[in-house]
Amino acid sequence: MQQPVLETFPASGRRVLVTGAARGLGRAVAHAFAANGDRVAVHHGASREEAEATRASLPGSGHALVGGDLADPDETASLVAATEKALGGIDVLVNNAAVNAPHPPVDTAYAEWSAAWQRHTAVNLLGTANVSHLAAQRMIAQGTGGRIVNVGSRGAFRGEPDHPAYGATKAAVHALGQSLAVALAPYGIAVTSVAPGFIETERVAHRLAGARGEAIRAQSPYGRVAAPDEIAAAVLWFASPQAQWSSGAVLDLNGASYLRT
Structure with a gap:
C-alpha cells in the first residue's frame, strides 16, 4: 500500500497552472495566485493576445504563457510539459477552461446538437481529465503534495435547458474531482x-443586459451576480495548505440562487 506523503505543501511561491486564463474568471484566478506570491502559467486556447495581456498584468515575476486546445490530447500533453519547463514543476492546477455554447434541444438541428455534445465533452470533461492526470503525475513525482481545483457549475445541479451539454459535463467534472x-x-x-x-x-455580458439580465440577477436574494474575484478567492483558499481536509468537496458559490438539499 502506498505510504501517505508527509505534505510539505507551501502557502506561496507555488507553481500554478490555470487553464482558460485569458480573460474572465480565469484571469481573476491568475491574479489571485500571483498576488499571493505564486508563479502562474496562463493557459489559452485561441485567445493568445488576451492571454498575453493577462500575463503582463500579473503582479510579481516568473509567470508563463502556455497555449493548446484541450480537446486535443497531444496539445494537452504539450501545454503541461511547457508549464513544467517554464515553472520548474506544478504544485497547483486550476481546471477553469470550458466551452458553453447554446444548443436547446427543441430548436437545435441534430447535426448541431451532436457537434455541441462532442465539443463540450472533449473540452469540459476529457480536457479536464487529461490535464488533471498529467499534472497529478508531476505532483506525485515531486513528492510534496499538491492541489487540483475544478471550476464546475451550479448548472450541474439545477439543470441548463439551453445548454444541456454544459450542465452534464460540469456534473461529470464534479464526479471526476x-x-x-x-x-x-x-x-x-x-x-x-x-x-x-x-x-x-465578458463572455456572458450580453445575457446580463436588459430585462433578461434583471431576471438573472433576481435569481439571487442579493439581487446581483458574482464578481470574478469572489470566485477566485474561494479557488485560492481551496489551493491552500489549510484546505487539505476539504478534499472531495463541491462548494456552491451562487449567492443562494440555488440551494441543494
Missing part, C-alpha cells in the same frame, strides 16, 4: 470543485 480526491489523497494531493452560479464576465 471526487474520484481523484480519493485516488490521490495518499500522495498529499487534495482535489476540490467550486460550483459557481452566474459570474459577470
